[in-house]
Amino acid sequence: MAVQRKISVGLVVAAVAIAIVILVHSITSKPFRDYWLTPDQQGRRLEAAGDYAEAATRYIDPLRRGVAFYRAGDFEAAATAFARVDTPEAAFNRGNALVLLGQYDQALASYDSALRLRPGWPEAEANRQLASLRKERREANSGGDEGTGGKLGRGRHRVRSERPTGQSVPTSPARWRGYERHRS
Numbered sequence: 001m002a003v004q005r006k007i008s009v010g011l012v013v014a015a016v017a018i019a020i021v022i023l024v025h026s027i028t029s030k031p032f033r034d035y036w037l038t039p040d041q042q043g044r045r046l047e048a049a050g051d052y053a054e055a056a057t058r059y060i061d062p063l064r065r066g067v068a069f070y071r072a073g074d075f076e077a078a079a080t081a082f083a084r085v086d087t088p089e090a091a092f093n094r095g096n097a098l099v100l101l102g103q104y105d106q107a108l109a110s111y112d113s114a115l116r117l118r119p120g121w122p123e124a125e126a127n128r129q130l131a132s133l134r135k136e137r138r139e140a141n142s143g144g145d146e147g148t149g150g151k152l153g154r155g156r157h158r159v160r161s162e163r164p165t166g167q168s169v170p171t172s173p174a175r176w177r178g179y180e181r182h183r184s
Helices: 002-028 039-048 052-058 062-072 075-083 088-100 104-117 122-140 173-183
Strands: none
Touching: 039 052, 039 062, 052 062, 062 075, 062 088, 075 088, 088 104, 088 122, 104 122
C-alpha cells in the first residue's frame, strides 16, 4: 500500500507541474522553444535552416547577428552589428558590408582597423586594396557607381566568424577580383 501511495503522490505532483507549465505558457504566450533554447541557440538553428533574417532577430551575440544580417542581404544592419564588436573578424566583415553599400571610405577604415588588430592578414589586405580600387573607379566615373547592389561576383561571397555556426565561412577575395574583371 505504501508503494501505491508514493506512486499516486508522484503522479499528482507530476500532473500539477505539467499543469503549471501549461498555465504559465498560456499566460505568457511565449513559444516553448524560448524556455529550452537560448536566443543564440535559436539563431543557430534558424541560420542552419537558411532563415538568416529571422536568425538575426534572435541572436544576442553581435558578431553572429552581423553574420546573419549579412547573409540575409541586410548590409546596413550587418555593418551596425559588426561595429559593436572589437575583433579583427568584425572589422573585416564590417568592411565587406560597407563595400556592398558603396561606403568605401568607411570600408577602408574598417579594413585598417582589422589590420591593426591582425597585422599582415592577407584577406584584409586584399579586400582593402579592392575597396580602394572601387573607390578610385567610382571617383573616375564621377560617382556613377553607388555600391555593388549587394553582389561582389558570380560566386557566393562569405563572411568570417570567429564563432562557427556549423559551417565554414571563409572570405574569398578571388570572387571580388572576378567581379572587377566582369564589370570592366
